[in-house]
Amino acid sequence: GCVTCLDYDEHYILTFPNGYGRQVINIYIYVYNCRSILTVPWIELGGECSINCSKTGYNASIVFHTKPFYGGKKHRITAEIFSPNDKKPFCSVEGEWNGVMYAKYTTGENAVFIDTKKMPTIKKKVRKLEDQDDFESRCLWKDVTYNLKIRDIDAATAAKH
Secondary structure, eight states: OEEEETTTTEEEEEOOOEEEEEOOEEEEEOSSOEEEEEOOOEEEEEEEEEEEETTTOOEEEEEEEOOOSSSOOSSEEEEEEEOTTOSSOSEEEEEETTSEEEEEETTSOEEEEEEGGGSOOOOOOOOOGGGSOTTSHHHHTHHHHHHHHTTOHHHHHHHHO
């Protein structure tokens, strides 16, 4: 992906983590029968990503950690941020990608890096469907989206084909 910060005339090239749909099955074994209970499903991100700014030379290496089978936490993230041409990070970040992340700087300072729960929600600005080209995402998938909203899975599947 490419993100442009217009106020600073900076362009960032980034990669994305993998997305997984997860659900744990708890199995309870009784003397003569076996029962299983499906837990609540969740979306999980996992894998390594990078963010690079060609103008400044700053870059970051990010790891989205998947939840281990036993124990552990969901949504964990660790990251290292590098100055231009440096091999050692000047900042390390850890926490939850959908919660609070904490920064540790080489100066010894520790601080909240970001709290995603306190961030404001910004409404997307999208061109009207009639102003979009045929293969722009919202125009292309409008029938699928509509049918999913009205819970008509057969019509959504047909529109998808």
